[in-house]
Amino acid sequence: MIRTPMTEMFGIQHPIMLAGMNWISTPKLVAAVCNAGGLGTLAIAQYSPEDTRKQVRQIRELTDKPFMVNQPLHRGWAKENIQAAIEEKVPFINYSLGKPWFVDQVHAYGGKVVGTIAIAKHAARAAELGCDALIVTGNEAAAHGADATSLVLIPFVTSMVKIPVIAAGGFYDGRGLAAALSLGAAGISMGTRFILTQESMVHDNFKQLCLKATEQDTLYSSAFDGMPGRALKTPVVEKIAQGDSFSLLKAIPNALEIKKILKQNWLQFLGTAWKMMAGEGGDFVLMARLANGTMRHQKAIYDGDTQEGFMFVGQVTGPIRDLPPVKSLIDRIMAEAAATLRKTGGMAAS
Ligand SMILES: Cc1cc2nc3c(=O)[nH]c(=O)nc-3n(C[C@H](O)[C@H](O)[C@H](O)COP(=O)(O)O)c2cc1C
Incomplete structure (x- = not known):
């Protein structure tokens, strides 16, 4: 003890x-x-x-x-x-x-x-x-x-x-x-x-990827959800970090999906978006990254989609076996x- x-x-x-x-x-x-x-x-x-x-x-x-x-x-x-x-x-x-x-x-x-x-x-x-x-x-x-x-x-x-x-x-x-x-x-x-x-709910596809990863296999970037963060290095994560797969258009349906998850009506949703925009100094791209990043994260942990999804993971994924x-x-x-x-x-x- x-x-x-x-x-x-x-x-x-x-x-x-x-x-x-x-x-x-x-x-x-x-x-x-x-x-x-x-x-x-x-x-x-x-x-x-x-x-x-x-x-x-x-x-x-x-x-x-x-x-x-x-x-x-x-x-x-x-x-x-x-x-x-x-x-x-x-x-x-x-x-x-x-x-x-x-x-x-x-x-x-x-x-x-x-x-x-x-x-x-x-x-x-x-x-x-x-x-x-x-x-x-x-x-x-x-x-x-x-x-x-x-x-x-x-x-x-x-x-x-x-x-x-x-x-x-x-x-x-x-x-x-x-x-x-x-x-x-x-x-x-x-x-x-x-x-x-x-007991963790994360899809087994990502658990298995993590078990195989080394301590070098994470990437630290603001491109995932708008704030500096560390994710498991996969081909799509490398593309996102290089800014290749960012889509402002996709952010719209993704933001609407988040509205559904949060069970907000339009007034609540617009109020939330306004507060967050104000908090981020009106940075529209950052908000779009958050919407896109959230949905990609869901694809990883629920669907095990290793092509489109990504997961935040720490460097300790290397030694964990x-x-x-x-x-x-x-x-x-x-x-x-x-x-x-x-x-x-x-x-x-x-
Ligand atoms: C998928 C994921 C989601 C996270 N969400 C939050 C969060 O909502 N709030 C928070 O304060 N930290 C969040 N974190 C950070 C963790 O709380 C914690 O600081 C981090 O996992 C510790 O590092 P380790 O993974 O090396 O143990 C998140 C981490 C991961 C992997």
Whole structure:
């Protein structure tokens, strides 16, 4: 057993968290992580507020353990989703890409707010705004990070703030957990590693591609959905990164598909589009990339379409070679971390 400020704060057995990954961190995976002693995080960015409530209630049917929700705040419908999570009294609310206006509301029912940052100076600001803990994401990560790698960013941030830091980006085994603790973190958050488990809903075609990939087989580019992000390198991803397959025309039906997924009426949809456009400084191409990227991501994870679809994946896809059930993965990581800490502790004593 490894006790850290993360296990204490969240009331969990192991300092391991499932990262919020939209479409992928669903109730089944969240509950599997919670029931195995970790902290499961439901990604709610892709839901309407009604669906957010439904998914939260589904988790409560699958586990009696505490869990978290994740919402990037730059999305036009973030406010309504956060409000739904607050009304459901979700124990922990994790945000990324924005400033939390809801800290007092969450604290009022005894909940905690966890900020995600990828740039060191944002860590101090998040702590000042009342965050209880931080997730600090290095460049190795799947999807959206910034330029600094975990090895540089995590010790920098842990010596800057007093609240618990959860290290993210590049973690997949017990040696990584032991390293994160040595860097001053209180635990780890993993995305790619949990994508490659039995309980993950990702189509087997992409799971198999990831298992065969090396650590060199990811690409980091803004072309996928408008923000710098890391995806599995496939022929279509190389084309997208070179700007070859961008279509402004395709963005229109894709945006309408997203309207359907979010169950918005025209007024809500136009309001969301307007808010997002304003937030992005009127950058129409960026919005089109988001619409196209979202639909290509769906093609990958639901249909297993390796020709047209793409998937965000971290560099750890290289060393990962198996698809274990969540519980045996977490047990293995904990045993390996304990053995690593005993071994390295022994070095200092001799
Ligand atoms: C498919 C996918 C979707 C993601 N969606 C979100 C999201 O909605 N919100 C967020 O804060 N991070 C999101 N992320 C980033 C992860 O939360 C996490 O930071 C990353 O997976 C950690 O790196 P790792 O894959 O090396 O473990 C996403 C990652 C993936 C792979």
